[in-house]
Structure formats: C-alpha cells, structure tokens
Amino acid sequence: xxxxxxxxxxxxxxxxxxxxxxxxxLEQSPQDAECVDATFRAIHTLKGGAAIVDxxxxxxxxxxxxxxxxxxxxxxxxxxxxxxxxxxxxxDQVSRWLDSMEQSGELPVDxxxxxxxxxxxxxxxxxxxxxxxxxWFEDFAKRNQGLRSKARTIVRFTPHSASFYRxxxxxxxxxxxxxxxxxxxxxxxxxxxxxxxxxxxCKLVVTAFSAASADAVSAHLxxxxxxxxxxxxxxxxxxxxxxxxxxxxxxxxxxxxxxxxLLDEEQAATFAGRVASAGLVAANVLRHCRLSASADLVVxxxxxSLHENNAQYLQQAIANILAPAPAAAPQLAANAPExxxxxxxxxxxxxxxxxxxxxxxxxxxxxxxxxxxxxxxKLAGASAxxxxxxxxxxxGDLDHLVDELQRAVLGIRVLPLRTVLQRLPRLVREIxxxxxxxxKLLIDxxxxxxxxxxxxxxxxxxxxxxxxxxxxxxxxxxxRRERSKPALATLRIRASRxxxxxxxxxxxxxxxxxxxxxxxxxxxxxxxxSEVLDAMTDEQIIDLVxxxxxxxxxxxxxxxxxxxxxxxVRTAVERVGGRVAIDSRPGLGTTVxxxxxxxxxxxxxxxxxxxxxxxxxxxxxxxxxxxxxLETIVGVGAAWAIVxxxxxIPVFELAGLLQGREQRRDGHQAVIVVAAVGGQWGGLRVDxxxxxxxxxxxxxxxxxxxxxxxxxxxxxxxxxxLLVLDLAEVLQ
Amino acid sequence: xxxxISPTGVELTGACPVEDAEILLxxxxxxPLAPIHWSxxxxxxxxxxxxxxxxxARPQGxxxxxxxxxxxxxxxxxxxx
Numbered sequence: 010x011x012x013x014x015x016x017x018x019x020x021x022x023x024x025x026x027x028x029x030x031x032x033x034x035l036e037q038s039p040q041d042a043e044c045v046d047a048t049f050r051a052i053h054t055l056k057g058g059a060a061i062v063d064x065x066x067x068x069x070x071x072x073x074x075x076x077x078x079x080x081x082x083x084x085x086x087x088x089x090x091x092x093x094x095x096x097x098x099x100x101d102q103v104s105r106w107l108d109s110m111e112q113s114g115e116l117p118v119d120x121x122x123x124x125x126x127x128x129x130x131x132x133x134x135x136x137x138x139x140x141x142x143x144x145w146f147e148d149f150a151k152r153n154q155g156l157r158s159k160a161r162t163i164v165r166f167t168p169h170s171a172s173f174y175r176x177x178x179x180x181x182x183x184x185x186x187x188x189x190x191x192x193x194x195x196x197x198x199x200x201x202x203x204x205x206x207x208x209x210x211c212k213l214v215v216t217a218f219s220a221a222s223a224d225a226v227s228a229h230l231x232x233x234x235x236x237x238x239x240x241x242x243x244x245x246x247x248x249x250x251x252x253x254x255x256x257x258x259x260x261x262x263x264x265x266x267x268x269x270x271l272l273d274e275e276q277a278a279t280f281a282g283r284v285a286s287a288g289l290v291a292a293n294v295l296r297h298c299r300l301s302a303s304a305d306l307v308v309x310x311x312x313x314s315l316h317e318n319n320a321q322y323l324q325q326a327i328a329n330i331l332a333p334a335p336a337a338a339p340q341l342a343a344n345a346p347e348x349x350x351x352x353x354x355x356x357x358x359x360x361x362x363x364x365x366x367x368x369x370x371x372x373x374x375x376x377x378x379x380x381x382x383x384x385x386x387k388l389a390g391a392s393a394x395x396x397x398x399x400x401x402x403x404x405g406d407l408d409h410l411v412d413e414l415q416r417a418v419l420g421i422r423v424l425p426l427r428t429v430l431q432r433l434p435r436l437v438r439e440i441x442x443x444x445x446x447x448x449k450l451l452i453d454x455x456x457x458x459x460x461x462x463x464x465x466x467x468x469x470x471x472x473x474x475x476x477x478x479x480x481x482x483x484x485x486x487x488x489r490r491e492r493s494k495p496a497l498a499t500l501r502i503r504a505s506r507x508x509x510x511x512x513x514x515x516x517x518x519x520x521x522x523x524x525x526x527x528x529x530x531x532x533x534x535x536x537x538x539s540e541v542l543d544a545m546t547d548e549q550i551i552d553l554v555x556x557x558x559x560x561x562x563x564x565x566x567x568x569x570x571x572x573x574x575x576x577x578v579r580t581a582v583e584r585v586g587g588r589v590a591i592d593s594r595p596g597l598g599t600t601v602x603x604x605x606x607x608x609x610x611x612x613x614x615x616x617x618x619x620x621x622x623x624x625x626x627x628x629x630x631x632x633x634x635x636x637x638x639l640e641t642i643v644g645v646g647a648a649w650a651i652v653x654x655x656x657x658i659p660v661f662e663l664a665g666l667l668q669g670r671e672q673r674r675d676g677h678q679a680v681i682v683v684a685a686v687g688g689q690w691g692g693l694r695v696d697x698x699x700x701x702x703x704x705x706x707x708x709x710x711x712x713x714x715x716x717x718x719x720x721x722x723x724x725x726x727x728x729x730x731l732l733v734l735d736l737a738e739v740l741q
Numbered sequence: 742x743x744x745x746i747s748p749t750g751v752e753l754t755g756a757c758p759v760e761d762a763e764i765l766l767x768x769x770x771x772x773p774l775a776p777i778h779w780s781x782x783x784x785x786x787x788x789x790x791x792x793x794x795x796x797x798a799r800p801q802g803x804x805x806x807x808x809x810x811x812x813x814x815x816x817x818x819x820x821x822x
Binding site for chain 2: 178184191193203211
C-alpha cells in the first residue's frame with residue numbers, strides 16, 4: 010500500500026503540473042481545442058488516480074473541476090478568469106493533500122470539508138454563469154414561437170474558429186440538417202467591423218430548431234459533437250412556469266448518473282460528505298437545466314438521506330428524475346468520437362533520487378581510488394619499480410573511464426529548467442493581478458538542462474527577481490503611457506547553456522535601476538562614505554543592491570528601484586558557485602543575469618597549502634596567483650593590502666583566517682591567490698601553490714556541518730582530505 | 742467565376758467557394774454601397790455568408806438555393822434592419 014501511495018503522489022504531482030501548465034495556456038487561447046483536451050486529460054487522470062487509492066474527497070473535488078472543464082469543452086460554459094482561479098484553487102488543495110500524504114503516508118483526515126469547499130467554489134462560479142448561458146435557449150424559443158410546436162430538437166453549433174481553414178463549411182452542414190425549421194446566425198462575441206474582419210476565421214454561432222429527433226440531428230452532426238449542444242424538446246416534466254423549454258442535456262444526465270454511482274460507495278467515514286456533495290451537484294445541475302422543482306426535490310432528499318443516514322433517498326430521487334430518458338442521450342454518447350489515444354512507450358524510468366545520489370557518491374569514491382592509484386604509480390615510478398611502466402597504460406584507461414562514468418552519472422541528475430520555470434507563469438499571473446500591472450511573461454530555453462540541485466535552488470532566487478521586476482521595475486500604467494510604452498509589460502526569462510555553465514536572464518521592459526536614488530539611499534544608510542560612493546561607477550552603485558543589510562533594511566517603495574531580497578538572491582546563487590549581475594538600461598528596462606554552474610558536484614579547484622593543510626580554491630573565483638616581494642604588502646590600519654593594477658586588494662593569511670594564525674612577515678616573497686566573488690576582491694596568502702584538478706565535491710556532513718568558510722570536501726589521491734573553500738564566506 | 746463586378750454591382754453566381762469571401766470582402770470594402778445580386782447563386786460557403794452578415798449587405802433577388810432563400814436571406818434582412 011505504501012508503495013502504491015508513493016506512486017500516486019509522484020504521478021499526481023506531475024498531473025497537477027501538467028494541468029496547471031495547460032490551464033494557463035488555455036486561459037491565453039480559450040479556443041484552442043488542444044489546450045482544452047490537455048487540461049481535461051490531466052484533470053481526468055488525476056481524478057482516476059484518486060479513485061484508485063480510495064481518496065474520495067480528492068476524487069470529488071477534482072471531479073467538480075473536471076465537470077466545469079467538461080462544460081467549457083462542450084461550449085456550455087465559458088472559461089472565465091474566476092473559473093480558472095477556482096480550478097487552480099482545487100489543484101492547490103490537491104498539492105496540499107499530497108504534501109500531507111507525503112509526510113504522514115496516509116490519507117488526510119479533514120479532506121472532506123476541504124473538498125466541499127472546492128466544490129462549492131466551482132458551483133458558485135457556475136451559478137454566476139447560468140444566466141448568459143441559458144439566454145440563447147430562451148431567446149431563440151421566443152423568436153420562433155410559431156415553430157415551437159413542430160420542433161423536437163434544438164441545436165447550438167459553435168464551429169471552431171479555424172473550421173474554414175480546415176475545409177469545413179458549417180452552414181452547409183446546417184443546410185442539410187434533417188427537419189431544419191428555423192435558424193439564427195450570431196457572432197461568437199460580437200461582429201468586428203468590416204475592415205477588421207478576417208474572412209477565413211469563423212465567428213459564427215448557429216442555433217437551429219429541427220423537427221427531427223435529437224438522435225437524427227446528432228447523427229448528422231457526427232464529428233462535431235464537441236462543438237454542438239443538442240437538446241431534445243420532448244419534455245414531460247418540470248417545465249418552467251413561463252413556458253420556456255427545460256430539458257436535461259446529455260452532460261447533465263451524465264453528471265446526475267455520476268452522483269448515483271458516487272452514492273453507491275460504502276465508505277461510512279465519508280458518508281455525510283458524499284451525500285452533501287452529490288446532493289449539491291445534482292441540485293445545481295437541475296437548476297442549471299431550469300428544473301427548479303426537481304432541484305427542490307433533490308435538496309429535500311439530501312436532507313432526508315443525511316438525517317436517516319441512508320443514501321437511498323437521494324439516489325432514488327435522482328434516479329426518478331433521470332427515468333424518462335430521451336433516446337438521444339446514450340446514442341449521442343455512443344456516437345461521440347473518442348479522442349485518439351496516443352500510445353506512448355515509457356521512455357523514462359522513475360528512480361528514487363536517493364538511489365541516484367548513492368550512485369553519485371560511489372562514483373566520487375571511485376574517482377578518489379583512481380587518484381590514489383595515480384599517486385602510488387608516481388611513487389613506484391620514482392623508485393624505478395619495473396611494474397610502474399606496465400601499469401601506466403591501464404591507469405590511463407581507468408582515468409578516462411572514471412571520468413566518463415562521472416559525467417554519465419551526473420547526467421542522470423540532470424533536469425530541464427522547465428521543472429522550475431513552469432511554476433512562474435501562474436505566479437506572474439497572480440502577482441500581476443495583485444499589483445494591477447498587466448505583464449506578459451515569455452520564457453525561452455526552458456529545455457536547457459542543469460543538475461537537479463541547481464534547478465531546485467533556482468526557484469527562490471528567480472521568484473525574488475521576478476517579483477522585484479514586476480513590483481519595482483515595471484512602471485505603473487500612467488508612467489508607461491507617458492513613456493509611450495505598451496500598457497502590457499513584457500517580462501522575458503531566457504535560459505541557455507554556456508559551456509560548463511547555465512545562464513538564466515530575467516529581463517523586464519520597466520524603468521531600469523534608478524542609480525541616483527540607490528546612491529542616495531546608500532549614503533543615507535552609511536554603506537560607504539560619501540566620497541567613496543561618489544567615486545563609484547554606475548555599475549558599482551547598481552551592484553550595491555546585492556549588499557546584505559542595504560536592501561533588507563530599505564523600504565521597498567522608498568527605493569523605487571531594485572531592492573528587497575536581492576542579497577538573498579546573491580547568497581543563494583553564490584552558495585552553489587554561481588554569479589549574479591544586473592544590467593540596467595535607464596528608462597528601457599533591467600536584465601538580471603544568473604550564471605550558474607551546470608553541476609554543483611563537479612568543481613574545478615586549485616589546490617594550495619597553508620599552515621600544513623591542503624585547501625582547494627574554486628577556480629571560477631581565482632583571478633590570478635602571484636608571488637610578490639614581501640615589502641609590497643603594506644599595512645592599512647590593522648589590515649594588510651597590496652596594490653595590483655591600481656586596485657587595492659586586502660590580503661589575508663589563509664591559515665590565519667581558518668586556524669587563527671598571525672599574519673607572518675617572514676621570508677622575502679609572498680605567494681598570494683587573488684580571487685573575486687560578488688564584486689569583492691581579496692588576496693589569500695598561502696605557503697605553496699598545488700595543482701589544478703576536477704573534484705567531486707561532497708557537502709559537509711556530520712561534525713563538519715556548518716564549518717565556516719568551507720564549501721565541501723573531497724579526498725586526494727594520497728588519502729588526505731581536501732577542504733574546498735567557500736570564498737564568499739572567506740572574503741567577507 | 743462566381744463573383745463578378747459589373748456597373749450594376751456585385752453578382753454571386755453558381756456555388757461560391759470559401760475563397761470568394763476574400764474577394765467579396767475586398768469589393769465591399771472598396772464599394773460599401775454596391776448592390777449585391779444573388780439570384781443566380783446556387784450555394785455560398787459559410788465564410789461568404791459571414792462577410793455578407795458583417796457588411797450588413799442585403800442581396801437583391803431570390804437565390805435558387807432554398808437554404809439561402811428561406812433561412813439565410815431573412816437573417817440578412819434582419820441584420821440590416
């Protein structure tokens with residue numbers, strides 16, 4: 010069972026992601042049948058999964074969203090922004106349930122109430138939509154009252170906007186409709202002016218009365234059932250008082266039948282929730298079909314079922330309403346073409362991330378052993394051992410194979426950036442609504458890949474940057490108008506692979522960073538002296554927004570540029586060995602660039618020796634390694650510095666920093682490694698320079714966890730541990 | 742040729758295919774008041790009828806095709822009035 014649940018959680022998360030992405034796409038292009046189908050498919054599968062693990066609350070909640078989307082698909086309901094919001098709320102609820110299941114390994118206990126809430130939200134939104142939806146029916150019946158007695162079927166046909174391109178002629182189909190009595194032609198929304206008309210985009214909605222049966226009408230419109238709403242006018246019950254026809258549509262019947270099935274379940278624990286929700290759904294469906302008398306019956310039956318703890322009353326009431334079934338409905342369902350199912354062969358394999366990590370660890374150990382053999386070979390060569398020569402060839406091969414293995418293993422952990430980027434459109438949509446700034450988000454290169462650890466850490470920094478861009482970068486509507494910018498701002502996220510790195514750029518078309526304002530705020534906060542700040546270039550000033558304290562202490566609105574959270578962005582990015590920079594174009598926009606390593610595990614380091622201990626320095630940060638006469642290191646107050654290319658660089662004794670050793674003045678020459686991290690330069694005085702190597706970095710664990718200044722460890726060929734420095738911390 | 746322009750207006754003849762929608766649209770844009778005759782029209786693609794609806798055109802004559810005559814014609818009259 011536990012494995013079952015794990016699998017369910019895994020699959021459901023994927024489906025929630027798919028549904029979210031396709032819902033967003035659907036909101037952008039509501040006429041796109043493929044988007045409707047994709048959303049519907051994901052939600053439907055999600056519901057199926059819930060049923061398999063007996064998670065009825067989730068099944069009910071997702072069912073409500075599915076029904077709403079089904080109504081959208083059949084044209085009964087329009088896809089409104091609130092409806093999309095409700096579907097998102099339902100998916101959010103599912104995610105929360107999944108989180109809870111992941112932690113406890115069991116189904117959530119209070120899920121029924123939460124499911125009821127989701128269902129009620131969607132149902133309430135549905136009620137708001139009933140009026141416009143029903144008008145077509147009444148209006149047409151009123152306009153054609155003379156033919157009402159002859160008519161047996163009414164059909165509303167909304168051909169796809171691309172139907173002309175597809176070579177279809179919707180009106181030719183209506184012209185040959187069996188028993189055609191009357192027809193109305195209306196625009197989908199409203200007619201454009203003649204000069205704006207695209208003559209090949211179909212904007213027609215056809216409503217027609219037919220003297221033929223719904224059966225015959227649906228057979229004639231076969232292949233277009235998803236674009237048609239066919240209702241039979243043979244009504245024998247519940248006609249509304251005003252004489253307008255009230256009928257159960259095919260979809261309504263299906264919904265009612267589903268409630269009967271739901272009530273069949275024998276789960277005592279969820280009884281009340283199930284009955285209440287089935288009653289609510291059934292009553293809403295009936296009201297939607299203008300059968301308010303039947304809806305009242307259902308409400309009473311629901312109360313009785315709840316009171317007597319017996320679902321049969323409600324079941325029977327729904328069954329009675331369904332009883333005089335018009336022949337068309339089942340036929341229609343049988344005739345409806347099933348969407349083609351594309352059989353996909355499993356091209357991917359789900360593997361527990363821990364197993365992959367174990368493989369990565371083992372490969373790391375293997376490379377350590379390889380380095381050890383290399384070391385032994387070197388010793389053997391030095392002692393003129395005859396075997397040394399013979400072993401050189403195989404060792405070369407081993408070296409090569411282990412390298413390849415390392416790359417292959419790291420390749421397993423690779424994920425496309427899509428996994429993170431696809432979460433942004435929805436957040437942008439929400440932030441945009443919250444700030445009342447319309448923003449269009451464009452994402453390029455979301456198939457760019459990087460190590461799982463990099464991809465996963467990327468979300469928070471990106472969110473900070475996107476939020477900042479929308480809050481402070483993008484101007485308010487009035488300012489954009491003054492600057493002749495389109496009201497709809499553009500936020501573009503580009504991801505690309507740059508050799509061993511991944512570049513992620515977030516570009517907005519806002520006002521750019523206000524350098525003067527940042528400089529003024531920096532002075533106010535005493536980030537540096539006025540003279541120093543005045544002497545700084547614009548780039549250096551812009552870089553100040555990354556300074557911790559500077560940004561967090563500032564008021565967002567006061568700065569009216571970049572600010573909050575940017576220090577957190579730099580910290581997160583540099584923790585994995587990346588770099589972040591801002592490119593501001595005053596009045597035109599800002600681009601924040603994140604340069605991230607492809608993988609955090611494989612790092613190029615330069616080894617150095619200090620205080621009898623070997624250290625690794627990430628090569629990314631090393632500017633140069635120099636040997637200078639001791640007298641060029643000058644005292645500046647209590648500290649020491651050297652001047653290189655007109656830049657004063659503070660010099661630290663590496664062993665001193667880490668082991669508390671005093672600054673030495675011995676010898677004639679000093680070996681200094683100059684490094685730069687986040688615009689901060691520093692020189693590390695070491696005893697000796699070692700070699701360059703590519704190592705698999707192991708994060709600090711056990712007693713070493715949290716050791717300041719150390720990013721991770723790796724084992725050298727001779728068995729010694731190499732501590733790899735976290736330069737951002739060392740140079741602080 | 743299913744659409745012809747003559748000094749007396751635009752004439753729809755025979756079965757007007759989807760391509761005629763563009764031709765008709767251009768004619769109507771350049772001469773919005775040109776009378777349209779459809780007595781000799783046997784059928785018209787939905788796209789052509791859509792152009793007539795948007796242009797609020799009221800074709801003259803009675804077409805051969807019962808669908809155009811009995812169902813589309815009255816809708817076009819209603820669209821104009």
